Amino acid sequence: MMQTMLYSAETPDLDFYIKGVFSYELFGQTLWITSTHLSMFVVSLVLIILALVVNRRMKRATEVPTGLQNAVEYGIEFLENLIDGNMGKGKGHGYIGFVGTVFLFVLFSNLSGLFGLRAPTADFGVTFAIGITTFLVIQSTGIRAHKLGHFKALFEPLPFLFPINLIGEIAVPVSLSMRLFANILGGTIIVALWYGLLPVFFNIGLPSFLHAYLDMFSGCIQTYVLCMLATIYIGDKM
Amino acid sequence: MTNITDQGLVHACSAIAAAVVMLGSGLGPALGQGYAAGKGAEAVGRNPGARSEIMTTMLLGQAVAETTGLYGLVVALILMFVKPFG
Numbered sequence: 001m002m003q004t005m006l007y008s009a010e011t012p013d014l015d016f017y018i019k020g021v022f023s024y025e026l027f028g029q030t031l032w033i034t035s036t037h038l039s040m041f042v043v044s045l046v047l048i049i050l051a052l053v054v055n056r057r058m059k060r061a062t063e064v065p066t067g068l069q070n071a072v073e074y075g076i077e078f079l080e081n082l083i084d085g086n087m088g089k090g091k092g093h094g095y096i097g098f099v100g101t102v103f104l105f106v107l108f109s110n111l112s113g114l115f116g117l118r119a120p121t122a123d124f125g126v127t128f129a130i131g132i133t134t135f136l137v138i139q140s141t142g143i144r145a146h147k148l149g150h151f152k153a154l155f156e157p158l159p160f161l162f163p164i165n166l167i168g169e170i171a172v173p174v175s176l177s178m179r180l181f182a183n184i185l186g187g188t189i190i191v192a193l194w195y196g197l198l199p200v201f202f203n204i205g206l207p208s209f210l211h212a213y214l215d216m217f218s219g220c221i222q223t224y225v226l227c228m229l230a231t232i233y234i235g236d237k238m
Numbered sequence: 239m240t241n242i243t244d245q246g247l248v249h250a251c252s253a254i255a256a257a258v259v260m261l262g263s264g265l266g267p268a269l270g271q272g273y274a275a276g277k278g279a280e281a282v283g284r285n286p287g288a289r290s291e292i293m294t295t296m297l298l299g300q301a302v303a304e305t306t307g308l309y310g311l312v313v314a315l316i317l318m319f320v321k322p323f324g
Contacts, residue, residue, distance in 0.1 A: 175305065182308035185315070225301045 016185075016192035018123060036126065039117035043108045079103065082227060087235035095234060098137055102130060103227045110184055110219030113191070114211055119219075122184040124177065131177030134230045138172065142237035150237070172233055176226060183222045187214030248324040256314040263310020270303040 020032040057068050065073050079100050083092040106121060113119040120126045142150040154165045191210055195203060278296035282289050316322060 178312065179305045179308060182312050183304070186308065186311055221297055221301050225298060228298065229302075 127177040131173030267307035
């Protein structure tokens with residue numbers, strides 16, 4: 001239902017809908033390549049190029065960091081602090097890959113609204129995929145750490161609380177993905193309303209404040225909140 | 239007033255419901271965020287050295303408190319654009 005929500009463009013001067021770019025047939029079904037796919041492609045391309053550049057640069061890393069190495073080391077340290085703070089010192093080292101990937105992807109997706117793209121995270125399909133992945137990581141961490149005790153914990157402290165515990169587990173991916181989706185979608189809609197419904201005079205310079213708050217500030221905060229909550233949930237199961 | 243179709247009535251009611259949803263879900267997080275900001279200002283007044291720490295904690299708490307408001311926003315958007323009742 002959420003997927004079909006924003007597809008049809010009934011009011012052409014409002015530009016916050018997911019647009020289909022071209023359709024193709026697969027197993028008798030019509031599928032669409034949408035603007036979400038395109039901006040996700042751009043974001044992925046930027047991240048891949050960044051990874052290659054950083055990889056090449058870090059091969060000749062120096063003792064005293066300069067330039068790009070400085071920024072990369074700051075980012076890694078930031079992630080390590082986040083994981084160490086929420087999972088316990090040194091315990092969550094294997095998770096830096098997962099959390100780092102989600103962090104970079106979501107951050108670049110949120111910031112892509114600045115470059116005229118429709119942010120991929122304003123599509124529930126993308127954020128729900130992130131939420132499901134986080135859910136699987138949380139559950140597999142719990143199973144690896146406690147074996148069957150992980151499922152026994154659902155019946156604690158009292159057996160008849162099982163439904164409530166189950167809902168509590170399932171609510172995690174839904175709330176994680178919903179928070180990110182609604183935040184970015186809200187920003188997208190407000191910016192689109194500003195551009196679409198006000199006279200041209202208001203579109204010179206003034207929207208930069210909106211972009212600064214909705215895309216940059218809100219996007220960065222939501223990225224941090226998502227990764228922090230993911231690490232907290234994972235650390236809870238360890 | 240006799241030429242209102244059933245569908246039009248349902249859409250009008252959906253729009254009113256969306257407005258009511260936004261009223262409630264805008265009010266709650268606003269109060270919560272304001273309270274958090276007030277407490278943050280108090281904490282900075284008591285201990286100005288920990289300003290950045292308090293700032294981060296406050297912003298995080300506010301971002302999480304905002305969640306209910308965003309759920310309301312999603313419900314309002316569904317009412318407005320999906321039109322689940324007709």
